Amino acid sequence: MLLQVSHLQKIFQTRFSKEKTTALRDVNFSVEEGEYIAIMGESGSGKTTLLNILATLEKPTSGSVLLSGRDVTKIKENKLAEFRRSHLGFVFQDFNLLDTLSIRDNIYLPLVLGRKKIHVMEERLEKLAPRLAITDLLSKQPFELSGGQKQRVAITRALITEPDIVLADEPTAALDFKNSERLLTLLEEINATGQTILMVTHSAIAASHAKRVLFIKDGLIFHQLYRANRESSDFMQEISMTMTNLLGTEVR
Amino acid sequence: MFYFKLASRNIRKSISNFLPFALSSVVMFMMNLMVATILLSPSLKNLKGSSSLSLLLCLGLVVLSLFAAIFMVYSYRFLLKRRTKEFGLYNILGLKKRQIIRISVLELFIMFAATIVAGTLLGIVFAKFLYLILVRLLGENYFELQWSPLAVIIVAAAFALIYLLLMAIGSFSIRRKSSLDLLKNANKGEKEPKSRAILAWLGILCLMTGYYLAVTVTSPLDALTKFFIAVLFVIVGTLLFYMSFTIWLLKRQKKNKNYYYQPKHFITVSSMLYRMKQNAVGLANITVLVTMTFVTLATTVGLYSSINGFLDDYFVQNTIINVNSTEQRSNALVDKVAEKNGVPLKHKIVYEMSNSLIGSMKDGTFENKQTLSTLTMVNFMTADTYEQLTGKKVHLHGNEAIAYPAVGRFNDDSATFGNHTFEIKDTIYGISNFPSISMTASNWLILIVNSKAQIQPILDDAGKAAGGQNKLGFDTTISADIPAKDVKKLQTALSYYRANGDRPIQSTQNSETDIDQDDRGEAKTLAGMPPTLQSYDDLHERFLSFAGGFLFIGLVLGFTFILGTALIIYYKQISEGEQDKRSFEILQEVGLSGAEVRQTIRSQVLLVFFLPITVAIIHFGFAFIMIQKLINLFGPTRLGLLLLTSTGTITVVAVIYYLIYKQTSRAYYRIVER
Numbered sequence: 001m002l003l004q005v006s007h008l009q010k011i012f013q014t015r016f017s018k019e020k021t022t023a024l025r026d027v028n029f030s031v032e033e034g035e036y037i038a039i040m041g042e043s044g045s046g047k048t049t050l051l052n053i054l055a056t057l058e059k060p061t062s063g064s065v066l067l068s069g070r071d072v073t074k075i076k077e078n079k080l081a082e083f084r085r086s087h088l089g090f091v092f093q094d095f096n097l098l099d100t101l102s103i104r105d106n107i108y109l110p111l112v113l114g115r116k117k118i119h120v121m122e123e124r125l126e127k128l129a130p131r132l133a134i135t136d137l138l139s140k141q142p143f144e145l146s147g148g149q150k151q152r153v154a155i156t157r158a159l160i161t162e163p164d165i166v167l168a169d170e171p172t173a174a175l176d177f178k179n180s181e182r183l184l185t186l187l188e189e190i191n192a193t194g195q196t197i198l199m200v201t202h203s204a205i206a207a208s209h210a211k212r213v214l215f216i217k218d219g220l221i222f223h224q225l226y227r228a229n230r231e232s233s234d235f236m237q238e239i240s241m242t243m244t245n246l247l248g249t250e251v252r
Numbered sequence: 253m254f255y256f257k258l259a260s261r262n263i264r265k266s267i268s269n270f271l272p273f274a275l276s277s278v279v280m281f282m283m284n285l286m287v288a289t290i291l292l293s294p295s296l297k298n299l300k301g302s303s304s305l306s307l308l309l310c311l312g313l314v315v316l317s318l319f320a321a322i323f324m325v326y327s328y329r330f331l332l333k334r335r336t337k338e339f340g341l342y343n344i345l346g347l348k349k350r351q352i353i354r355i356s357v358l359e360l361f362i363m364f365a366a367t368i369v370a371g372t373l374l375g376i377v378f379a380k381f382l383y384l385i386l387v388r389l390l391g392e393n394y395f396e397l398q399w400s401p402l403a404v405i406i407v408a409a410a411f412a413l414i415y416l417l418l419m420a421i422g423s424f425s426i427r428r429k430s431s432l433d434l435l436k437n438a439n440k441g442e443k444e445p446k447s448r449a450i451l452a453w454l455g456i457l458c459l460m461t462g463y464y465l466a467v468t469v470t471s472p473l474d475a476l477t478k479f480f481i482a483v484l485f486v487i488v489g490t491l492l493f494y495m496s497f498t499i500w501l502l503k504r505q506k507k508n509k510n511y512y513y514q515p516k517h518f519i520t521v522s523s524m525l526y527r528m529k530q531n532a533v534g535l536a537n538i539t540v541l542v543t544m545t546f547v548t549l550a551t552t553v554g555l556y557s558s559i560n561g562f563l564d565d566y567f568v569q570n571t572i573i574n575v576n577s578t579e580q581r582s583n584a585l586v587d588k589v590a591e592k593n594g595v596p597l598k599h600k601i602v603y604e605m606s607n608s609l610i611g612s613m614k615d616g617t618f619e620n621k622q623t624l625s626t627l628t629m630v631n632f633m634t635a636d637t638y639e640q641l642t643g644k645k646v647h648l649h650g651n652e653a654i655a656y657p658a659v660g661r662f663n664d665d666s667a668t669f670g671n672h673t674f675e676i677k678d679t680i681y682g683i684s685n686f687p688s689i690s691m692t693a694s695n696w697l698i699l700i701v702n703s704k705a706q707i708q709p710i711l712d713d714a715g716k717a718a719g720g721q722n723k724l725g726f727d728t729t730i731s732a733d734i735p736a737k738d739v740k741k742l743q744t745a746l747s748y749y750r751a752n753g754d755r756p757i758q759s760t761q762n763s764e765t766d767i768d769q770d771d772r773g774e775a776k777t778l779a780g781m782p783p784t785l786q787s788y789d790d791l792h793e794r795f796l797s798f799a800g801g802f803l804f805i806g807l808v809l810g811f812t813f814i815l816g817t818a819l820i821i822y823y824k825q826i827s828e829g830e831q832d833k834r835s836f837e838i839l840q841e842v843g844l845s846g847a848e849v850r851q852t853i854r855s856q857v858l859l860v861f862f863l864p865i866t867v868a869i870i871h872f873g874f875a876f877i878m879i880q881k882l883i884n885l886f887g888p889t890r891l892g893l894l895l896l897t898s899t900g901t902i903t904v905v906a907v908i909y910y911l912i913y914k915q916t917s918r919a920y921y922r923i924v925e926r
Contacts, residue, residue: 055841057841077846078845078847080845081840081843081844081845081846081848082843082845084841084842084843085842085843086843090841090842092841096838096841096842097838098522098835098838098839099526099835100519100522100523100525100526100527100835101522105518105522108513109518109839109842110842110843112513112514112515112518113515113518113839113842113843113844113848114843115514115515118509118510118513121513157842
């Protein structure tokens with residue numbers, strides 16, 4: 001068991017008002033090593049809060065998140081940055097590349113922060129670059145790249161630290177259909193090499209490439225679907241159906 | 253009316269954007285108004301040396317208003333940049349560009365009106381305060397200052413011109429952009445700047461030229477002419493230096509992988525490099541302004557604090573009387589007149605010297621040319637006089653001479669005047685009971701020779717070259733301590749006499765001389781010139797009014813420069829903070845801890861803080877040589893004192909600069925940190 005989430009609750013309360021907002025009520029699920037999981041939900045369902053907690057960017061009100069047996073919610077503030085850069089990989093919807101760095105340096109960034117040796121960085125990039133088809137882009141600046149290229153660079157940056165798990169937040173949201181498809185296939189390929197991926201999305205197409213889909217609504221996980229050996233298009237049908245049928249009604 | 257409402261609402265709603273602009277507008281107006289009020293106030297006439305003072309104030313006002321124009325443009329362009337999105341929204345929502353321009357013009361108009369009201373009120377209040385400082389600096393006690401409506405009108409007119417310029421700039425920039433441009437105005441990515449070796453070399457060349465000019469000035473007048481050229485070279489050089497040299501340096505650091513791929517250097521070097529093109533201009537501006545502040549304040553403070561030194565060097569005793577006649581006759585006359593008027597002459601020192609020869613002294617050859625860089629005043633003194641002054645006996649044979657370069661340098665083995673050459677036996681650096689400075693701006697060389705007869709031909713030649721009628725000879729200087737109340741009496745009594753070289757001294761009925769009217773006139777030549785009398789107190793007063801006026805303008809300009817620096821730094825921090833906000837968010841997500849973020853920010857901020865001030869101090873180091881020569885215009889500088897005042901000024905300015913930086917850095921942190 002790589003990731004074990006139990007009884008996760010998150011309540012937001014603004015400083016000057018008594019009103020409380022419950023983002024997560026009671027979330028329980030687990031992820032095995034090598035899995036590819038999509039968490040689906042409408043906006044406001046609490047999926048981004050869940051991802052932020054998994055990413056250690058936010059602390060839950062109660063509950064625990066065990067990554068390889070270690071409770072990430074208990075890690076001290078000053079150790080968090082180091083934890084993030086050695087155990088987690090991030091892919092964001094708007095890529096989050098630094099304009100000031102070249103593509104190569106953007107990819108190196110987490111390794112540089114982790115004080116890795118240059119030859120280690122170079123070796124890892126050499127292995128990754130052809131797989132993600134970014135070898136020709138390495139010397140360019142971010143503004144010279146298309147959205148799809150940028151997202152491939154962001155994925156390379158997430159993978160180069162050899163993380164326990166890659167967390168992806170709506171990775172296809174800023175891409176057109178063709179680039180989305182290409183990117184999702186790429187993620188599938190990466191998962192095929194044994195990399196665990198957890199993706200948050202509201203797109204049925206994106207979710208259909210995962211091995212398992214969790215549905216979240218009003219701070220609760222109330223359904224899950226397994227892809228088994230189906231084609232992604234078939235799987236998507238079922239996901240869409242589930243979305244319309246189940247999410248249309250209120251959770252009790 | 254609708255547009256007016258919209259404009260005033262805009263200002264109220266985005267007051268944080270308008271505030272720095274409004275503040276700089278009001279303060280600039282106030283500074284200008286204060287100087288103008290003092291300049292136009294009738295009470296200025298009651299101060300000693302008011303004519304030179306009003307000239308200085310006039311100059312100061314011109315510099316100030318130019319400065320105001322530059323800063324307002326700078327400030328307004330920053331404001332415009334921040335508001336393009338707002339304008340873009342209006343455009344999309346259906347306002348025509350012409351209407352948007354009308355809004356922005358109205359906004360400026362409101363700002364202009366507010367500036368005049370606030371600036372006038374503040375200006376009137378603070379002008380009194382400023383005038384108090386001026387009066388104190390001049391060592392006077394006349395504190396009356398009326399406010400003058402004329403001053404307000406003049407300054408308001410100047411600002412109206414500035415605002416017209418701003419309106420033109422605003423309209424132009426709005427018209428030029430498409431509505432989408434206006435809406436987005438996102439800074440598109442830019443290529444990493446190229447390091448252009450040729451620019452780097454050009455920059456270094458410019459700096460070297462400027463520095464070389466500063467180092468090689470030979471005389472005060474030389475410094476005056478070369479100063480502005482050197483300044484221009486250094487300004488251009490500074491800009492090029494930042495644009496090319498720093499980029500080159502950063503690129504080199506980047507190439508060194510072991511250095512570059514360290515958390516501390518990685519982010520600093522890359523973001524500095526990314527921003528260097530726009531940074532270069534900002535840093536160059538700050539550097540130039542800081543240097544200007546240094547130079548202005550150090551010069552004026554140095555001048556002001558040197559006054560006592562000059563006068564001590566010049567006045568061997570508290571009064572100096574100069575008679576254009578032989579020692580014997582002059583001495584007898586002054587003694588006689590003093591006794592008749594009951595004026596005691598204490599500690600009397602009398603010496604005789606040739607009339608001055610003024611021309612170019614280069615490589616040991618004197619020529620009757622007015623070359624500024626080598627302009628030298630030469631006086632001859634006989635060995636007997638030297639012995640009489642110092643008690644030291646010197647033996648000079650034939651055409652041997654001893655050189656005393658009181659102001660400037662003299663390192664040659666001989667001194668040639670036409671076809672007469674003196675062998676320099678020795679060079680000395682002081683004569684006791686003799687002034688070590690002159691009141692002229694040129695260099696000053698005293699040659700001690702064997703006899704009067706030796707130099708009379710030289711004097712005759714020089715007299716002919718100068719225009720015939722004037723025969724050059726010897727005059728006598730008598731220094732003595734005279735009670736302050738008797739100075740005027742003696743001066744008046746002496747003014748009834750006429751001395752003319754070897755001829756007997758005559759007395760006239762007329763105390764007025766015609767020197768001014770006919771400089772070379774027959775009458776004067778026949779009758780001769782009256783003895784001149786300079787007293788310590790009188791000269792001190794004149795110097796103080798002059799140097800005080802200078803210091804006053806220096807303080808006003810220095811303050812304005814610092815203000816300008818503060819403004820530029822503030823804008824720089826704000827705009828960079830906004831650019832860096834996103835970067836630091838990403839960095840934190842990728843795995844940079846809060847402490848590391850702070851450390852990175854600090855090292856960036858420190859670099860940007862220390863770079864301009866270091867370069868400014870180096871600039872000033874070279875300017876110091878020129879300043880020293882420039883102050884020599886008014887009298888010789890005491891190096892130690894000038895060094896002290898300069899260091900003091902730099903420290904004070906650096907501390908103020910640091911405080912500004914600390915304050916504005918806060919604005920940066922606030923934007924960047926979540």
